[in-house]
Amino acid sequence: MIEVEHLHKSFNGTIAVRDISFEVNKGENLILLGTSGCGKTTTLRMLNRLILPTSGNIRINGQDVRSAQPEKLRRGIGYVMQQTGLFPHYTVAENIAIVPKLEKWPKEKIAERTRTLMQKLGLSYEEQAHMFPHELSGGQQQRVGIARALAADPPILLMDEPFGALDPITRQKIRNDFKEVDELKRKTIVMVTHDVQDAFALASRICLMDKGSIVQLGTPEELREQPVNDFVSRFLKGEYN
Numbered sequence: 001m002i003e004v005e006h007l008h009k010s011f012n013g014t015i016a017v018r019d020i021s022f023e024v025n026k027g028e029n030l031i032l033l034g035t036s037g038c039g040k041t042t043t044l045r046m047l048n049r050l051i052l053p054t055s056g057n058i059r060i061n062g063q064d065v066r067s068a069q070p071e072k073l074r075r076g077i078g079y080v081m082q083q084t085g086l087f088p089h090y091t092v093a094e095n096i097a098i099v100p101k102l103e104k105w106p107k108e109k110i111a112e113r114t115r116t117l118m119q120k121l122g123l124s125y126e127e128q129a130h131m132f133p134h135e136l137s138g139g140q141q142q143r144v145g146i147a148r149a150l151a152a153d154p155p156i157l158l159m160d161e162p163f164g165a166l167d168p169i170t171r172q173k174i175r176n177d178f179k180e181v182d183e184l185k186r187k188t189i190v191m192v193t194h195d196v197q198d199a200f201a202l203a204s205r206i207c208l209m210d211k212g213s214i215v216q217l218g219t220p221e222e223l224r225e226q227p228v229n230d231f232v233s234r235f236l237k238g239e240y241n
């Protein structure tokens with residue numbers, strides 16, 4: 001579904017992503033794991049053309065993303081930003097409705113979809129739909145960010161630290177709820193995290209990165225049982241968190 005070949009990105013001479021290749025199969029949850037600054041966000045943003053690669057290829061369903069119209073491409077790909085990226089002057093409902101509105105859904109359908117999604121993500125439509133993001137807790141804001149990405153039911157989701165900036169208990173709760181959301185089970189997901197527990201709880205496969213390169217790509221069991229080097233074992237023990 002997603003194919004990445006020899007992807008490379010440098011910003012004014014600083015290499016952020018160094019010749020990485022991977023594939024994501026339909027229905028998989030590939031987790032990009034790694035230390036701060038290793039190139040996770042840059043990789044994710046290249047997948048939906050928010051950033052253009054310096055070199056390399058990305059194909060989604062066989063189509064080169066360079067030849068896709070950016071707006072059209074992004075509507076088929078839900079994006080959950082690092083730090084939620086909610087619009088502060090939009091209500092919760094308005095934030096969730098952004099893509100359905102762009103797609104000119106009728107009002108009733110948008111309201112119905114918003115209500116369903118909020119309920120699935122453990123939010124209250126009656127109480128919270130008309131609140132502004134700053135009136136919600138961090139965990140609730142993260143849930144709204146996920147609802148927004150799911151709104152138009154895109155087949156692919158890119159999620160950048162969707163449980164970032166939360167205390168460990170809330171994080172675990174959201175992670176567990178996340179696993180139960182039926183819509184998410186059908187999606188092809190690329191999720192960024194620096195948290196080993198997130199990765200082990202949610203990944204079909206883990207892509208462990210360091211300094212812009214992939215150190216190891218495999219199932220959680222493969223990384224745990226056959227780490228390719230000391231960095232992998234130490235990372236999994238939490239020594240870099």
Ligand SMILES: Nc1ncnc2c1ncn2[C@@H]1O[C@H](COP(=O)(O)OP(=O)(O)OP(=O)(O)O)[C@@H](O)[C@H]1O
Pocket residue numbers: 011014015016034035036037038039040041042043082194
């Ligand atoms: N727009 C930019 N201009 C210049 N350098 C950038 C830019 N964006 C990212 N970088 C650099 O590229 C490298 C990778 O950044 P990136 O945001 O991809 O890291 P990350 O793995 O997502 O880190 P974190 O876990 O802290 O979010 C860093 O060294 C960063 O400083």
Ligand SMILES: [Mg+2]
Pocket residue numbers: 040041042082160
């Ligand atoms: Mg990042």
